[in-house]
Amino acid sequence: MDTIIFGMILATALIIIFSNKRWLVITCYAVTFIATLFLFAHHMTSGLDLSF
Amino acid sequence: MRAKLGFWAQIAFLLAYIGVLSGAMFYFQFGLNEFPCPLCILQRMGMMLSSLGALYVVVGALRGRLTNTGFMTGLGLAILGALLGAAISVRQILLHIKPGDPGYGGAVFGLHLYTWAFISFVVVLLFAGALLTFGKEFEPVAPSSRFGRIIAWIVVGVFLFTVAANLVVVFAEEGFSWFLPDDPNSWMLFKQLGWSK
Numbered sequence: 001m002d003t004i005i006f007g008m009i010l011a012t013a014l015i016i017i018f019s020n021k022r023w024l025v026i027t028c029y030a031v032t033f034i035a036t037l038f039l040f041a042h043h044m045t046s047g048l049d050l051s052f
Numbered sequence: 053m054r055a056k057l058g059f060w061a062q063i064a065f066l067l068a069y070i071g072v073l074s075g076a077m078f079y080f081q082f083g084l085n086e087f088p089c090p091l092c093i094l095q096r097m098g099m100m101l102s103s104l105g106a107l108y109v110v111v112g113a114l115r116g117r118l119t120n121t122g123f124m125t126g127l128g129l130a131i132l133g134a135l136l137g138a139a140i141s142v143r144q145i146l147l148h149i150k151p152g153d154p155g156y157g158g159a160v161f162g163l164h165l166y167t168w169a170f171i172s173f174v175v176v177l178l179f180a181g182a183l184l185t186f187g188k189e190f191e192p193v194a195p196s197s198r199f200g201r202i203i204a205w206i207v208v209g210v211f212l213f214t215v216a217a218n219l220v221v222v223f224a225e226e227g228f229s230w231f232l233p234d235d236p237n238s239w240m241l242f243k244q245l246g247w248s249k
Contacts (some may be wrong), residue, residue: 040139
């Protein structure tokens with residue numbers, strides 16, 4: 001998953017450089033952002049033993 | 053003059069994260085043989101997502117197609133990436149905040165890398181806030197000199213190389229597994245291919 005997300009970041013960077021379609025950049029960024037968010041959620045395996 | 057300063061500020065943003073990401077990878081990972089944990093890798097992703105905003109502004113200015121909307125889009129992407137990265141680093145700080153906890157990995161000037169990562173995300177948020185406040189004055193204009201433009205494209209290329217290098221290193225660490233272990237201590241790809249025990 002981590003490898004795939006780095007691939008998505010690289011792909012978004014290449015789209016920023018080689019495409020002038022703003023909606024395409026935003027879409028690719030959003031998909032990558034959400035994938036990173038899901039990976040973060042996956043790694044939150046327990047609550048914090050702290051009182052806030 | 054101020055518009056060109058706005059452009060070079062974005063280049064400095066890219067260079068700063070290129071330095072941080074390369075330092076983390078080449079010094080801590082290869083030099084000190086510290087394997088980055090899943091949250092460390094996620095913070096690298098946050099830094100790259102944030103840098104994509106600066107990349108969007110720099111490339112748009114270099115190609116002569118940057119509008120006010122594009123400038124705002126770039127800063128928006130930088131803010132979103134920084135917020136995600138800050139949330140991840142806060143999670144890791146809180147995991148190790150209790151007295152007596154040695155923290156994860158090495159420290160630089162007394163602070164662990166995830167704490168420095170959090171500081172860097174806050175700096176990005178301040179940077180983006182300042183540029184939005186003075187958006188008219190600091191709207192980036194690419195340099196007209198050939199030398200300045202070549203330097204800017206080199207920085208763009210180095211950023212791409214940094215992302216690609218991280219991709220290769222993480223693939224070696226994760227191998228064909230879906231996720232990294234909580235406490236990685238070996239190159240999973242080489243194990244899976246039978247090249248190491």
